[in-house]
Amino acid sequence: MSTKRINGIHLxxxxxxGLANLQQHEEEANRLNVFPVPDGDxxxxxxxxxxxxxxxxxxxxxxxxxxxxxxxxxxxxxRGNSGVILSQFFRGFAAELARSPxxxxxxxxxxxxxxxxxxxxxxxHPVEGTILSVVREGIEHIRTQITRNSSIESILSMYIAEMxxxxxxxxxxxxxLKEAGVVDSxxxxxxxxxxxxxxxxxxxxIDPKELPQPYTDAPVDLSLFNENSEFADGYCTxxxxxxxxxxxxxxxxxxxxxxxELRFFGNSIAVIVDGMRVKVHIHTLYPxxxxxxxxxxxxxxxxxxxxxxxxxxxxxxIVEQKKEHKPLAVIAVVNGEGLKTLFSNFGCDIVIDGxxxxxxxxxxxxxxxxxxxxxxxxxxxxxxxxxxxxxxxVELSKRRDITVVESKSAAQGYFAMAMDIPxxxxxxxxxxxxxxxxxxxATVSQTVASRDYSYHEISCRKGDEIALLDSEIVSVGSDxxxxxxxxxxxxxxxxxKETCVLFRGRDVPEEREEELYELLSSxxxxxxxxxxxxxxxxxxxxxxxx
Amino acid sequence: xxxxxxxxxxxxxxxAEFQEKYDIKIINGHLVLPGKGDVPxxxxxxxxSREQFYAELKKNPNDYATAPPNLTEYETAFExxxxxxxxxxxxxxxxxxxxxxDFATTARxxxxxxxxxxxxxxxxxxxxxxGFGLMLVHASMLRADGKSFEEVxxxxxxxxxxxxxxGWLDDLSFVAKKGRITHPKAFFGQLAGIxxxxxxxxxxxxxxxxxxxxxKAAYSVLMKYIEATIEDPEDQYIFIAQTSRYPQAxxxxxxxxxxxxxxxxxxxxxFPFCGINIGPGLMAAYxxxxxxxxxxxxxxxxxxxxIAEAK
Numbered sequence: 001m002s003t004k005r006i007n008g009i010h011l012x013x014x015x016x017x018g019l020a021n022l023q024q025h026e027e028e029a030n031r032l033n034v035f036p037v038p039d040g041d042x043x044x045x046x047x048x049x050x051x052x053x054x055x056x057x058x059x060x061x062x063x064x065x066x067x068x069x070x071x072x073x074x075x076x077x078x079r080g081n082s083g084v085i086l087s088q089f090f091r092g093f094a095a096e097l098a099r100s101p102x103x104x105x106x107x108x109x110x111x112x113x114x115x116x117x118x119x120x121x122x123x124x125h126p127v128e129g130t131i132l133s134v135v136r137e138g139i140e141h142i143r144t145q146i147t148r149n150s151s152i153e154s155i156l157s158m159y160i161a162e163m164x165x166x167x168x169x170x171x172x173x174x175x176x177l178k179e180a181g182v183v184d185s186x187x188x189x190x191x192x193x194x195x196x197x198x199x200x201x202x203x204x205x206i207d208p209k210e211l212p213q214p215y216t217d218a219p220v221d222l223s224l225f226n227e228n229s230e231f232a233d234g235y236c237t238x239x240x241x242x243x244x245x246x247x248x249x250x251x252x253x254x255x256x257x258x259x260x261e262l263r264f265f266g267n268s269i270a271v272i273v274d275g276m277r278v279k280v281h282i283h284t285l286y287p288x289x290x291x292x293x294x295x296x297x298x299x300x301x302x303x304x305x306x307x308x309x310x311x312x313x314x315x316x317x318i319v320e321q322k323k324e325h326k327p328l329a330v331i332a333v334v335n336g337e338g339l340k341t342l343f344s345n346f347g348c349d350i351v352i353d354g355x356x357x358x359x360x361x362x363x364x365x366x367x368x369x370x371x372x373x374x375x376x377x378x379x380x381x382x383x384x385x386x387x388x389x390x391x392x393x394v395e396l397s398k399r400r401d402i403t404v405v406e407s408k409s410a411a412q413g414y415f416a417m418a419m420d421i422p423x424x425x426x427x428x429x430x431x432x433x434x435x436x437x438x439x440x441x442a443t444v445s446q447t448v449a450s451r452d453y454s455y456h457e458i459s460c461r462k463g464d465e466i467a468l469l470d471s472e473i474v475s476v477g478s479d480x481x482x483x484x485x486x487x488x489x490x491x492x493x494x495x496x497k498e499t500c501v502l503f504r505g506r507d508v509p510e511e512r513e514e515e516l517y518e519l520l521s522s523x524x525x526x527x528x529x530x531x532x533x534x535x536x537x538x539x540x541x542x543x544x545x546x
Numbered sequence: 547x548x549x550x551x552x553x554x555x556x557x558x559x560x561x562a563e564f565q566e567k568y569d570i571k572i573i574n575g576h577l578v579l580p581g582k583g584d585v586p587x588x589x590x591x592x593x594x595s596r597e598q599f600y601a602e603l604k605k606n607p608n609d610y611a612t613a614p615p616n617l618t619e620y621e622t623a624f625e626x627x628x629x630x631x632x633x634x635x636x637x638x639x640x641x642x643x644x645x646x647x648d649f650a651t652t653a654r655x656x657x658x659x660x661x662x663x664x665x666x667x668x669x670x671x672x673x674x675x676x677g678f679g680l681m682l683v684h685a686s687m688l689r690a691d692g693k694s695f696e697e698v699x700x701x702x703x704x705x706x707x708x709x710x711x712x713g714w715l716d717d718l719s720f721v722a723k724k725g726r727i728t729h730p731k732a733f734f735g736q737l738a739g740i741x742x743x744x745x746x747x748x749x750x751x752x753x754x755x756x757x758x759x760x761x762k763a764a765y766s767v768l769m770k771y772i773e774a775t776i777e778d779p780e781d782q783y784i785f786i787a788q789t790s791r792y793p794q795a796x797x798x799x800x801x802x803x804x805x806x807x808x809x810x811x812x813x814x815x816x817f818p819f820c821g822i823n824i825g826p827g828l829m830a831a832y833x834x835x836x837x838x839x840x841x842x843x844x845x846x847x848x849x850x851x852x853i854a855e856a857k
Contacts (some may be wrong), residue, residue, distance in 0.1 A: 026705060418737040421759050429850050436853075440759075499739025500762040532737035544757055546739045 002151035020206035021196025034184035036449035045080030052077020067094035082186035092118025129174030131186035138163035156433035243298035329374035336535035365393030409443035411544025501532030556587035557639025568686035600790035614646035620653030633665035642750035672750035676787035713830020720825030779806035790826035
């Protein structure tokens, strides 16, 4: 079997098969995530990102058009660093093929090249030994072998083979992988997608799993249309009509006349004719008339009708929810009831619940940008894993007035908020104050290892108490206090630290504050200590030292 | 010409020693203390230590309240001197945070009705605590130099805005709660490790001009700020006020002495009349310098610059 060219419909099938293949191995990819803290599993993030693209994408014969909508959806749905890199790869791929309704070997090669370049550009400090190396070497090693006569199957086979080769080298490139004895999870996930696409060409279709619900399409609140509502917006009506040759139906069909007739019933009319099938979109107050008219020509293959007043009211409600105008609005991502309350009390305009994994998507950021009415916006991601997604959202929003203050922990976010001067008229000064809030803050996080792990001198077993300085594990043991004390002790400028803010996790008893305070204040008598009920899920303690 | 009286309320935080040395008459106001009810203001720690007082205040701030001297108390304070034929300059705690000036104004009217020749001048200090106290000390020194009633009044009216505050208030929950500072929620409570730096504004309140992260950074900003705004430091007495921040005040005193070599630096306690409204987090120096701009723009620019340099 040899395919020389693929159109949008083929491509869509391939992409869906790629997603299904990734989903089938999602847990495997997650397990490759070597870090013993379960915040941001690569496999899941990639599934969510590609899944949002597939859901968002509009089917089209035109491969370029399909890819464009797929890539838009992925950019919006991107979660975690692996998701952002994947979405950027597809953005490059789609940009290269924007004017290619049909993809042949040359287009595919160029798309794969442009894709990896876009992925590299998205990352400030590209790290080799990750998905980046795999997508780059995969195509660079075979690009000269691709000719006009190459089949899509052969290109993808070579591409996958090269990527697998690179994948097996990722432990050599990245020591953290080597010590853990695994390959890079993001790279592995990408190969799964490519393999699924190739399998599709060989007719091996994988049953798709149900996708997790999207967050961009929040369910419409039907209570917004009730006995007291006005009805003025009509129904959004969409159907595909199959014209039938049976003489009971009108056989003469002229698209222009059909459209002119429809104009009597409504507006926003779109009609696409594909042989004996007619796809119709119309906004109408009287769908029954449209149905009766259309039924003269055939029967409905599909039919969809939505009350637009509900959507309108929903829109009004969202507009109403918009906050009052402010010179500067702050959007922060946190996990835990205590932290959410704290950030709101601090004057944060929108507090996004990062969930357990703190992997907020670009779409969630965009939605938040929309909800505030401000001259400038500051975003506090409070997690290294979502800084990229936040930056991507800023880029997608095309707004220049949004600053991502790259807080890597809730503790850094706390100091950024605390340094703000809300009654100053000087927005630039306020942003620079917040920016300076995160400087020189050491974050110590303490939790229990969720899996076995080994890197350099450090190794731990699932269930061990571990403490991290910024994002590196420093101490492992059976006593949580000791891990914290040991980790604080290695902060290079610990003697210059004056303040220690401790956020207690959800399942940590309050009495432990006393225990920690006594020990820490005896070790650092000059330091000020402040305990806050954070209520965060994964980390038992998040400790910021300033 | 020392035939006029300098008078003030307890908002000036001048201890008995200063009152005597500078001959300043104090009109007591009122305190509501837990378990004690309404008691007169006091300016020495007798029944309770400074640390105890502020620790208790921090725990139950709602059990404490203050009130200025009332109408009768002002009249009673004015009358004996008027009868003696002495003129009075009465300086009050900032009208932005207390009703003292209102009571004094009515009291003055009543006294004038009774003694049409009485000479009483009321001056709104637009300050509180040791910043207000320092203003009185300056007035008293002028009086000792032989300046007339009118000259001292003119000095006070023209130079009020040269009395600076360079310091921090690291627990803003009190000023916020008492409505004595206009701030959004973000300012509530104590922000661990953050030092909001404030200066007196034209309205008689303090405005936060910037925030420094940590005491070290704050000291560096404050020292530069004093340097940029003070005039003739070697001729000055500098007051350092602290509510419950004595060690920090001592460190500050040392730095100021070393850098500016003033005549003397005094660490001044803030007593309950002001302290109840400020809370335990004040640590600030008071001195005379360049006039403070009406909208604080010049001062804000300096603080912003120094904060940027301290990073």
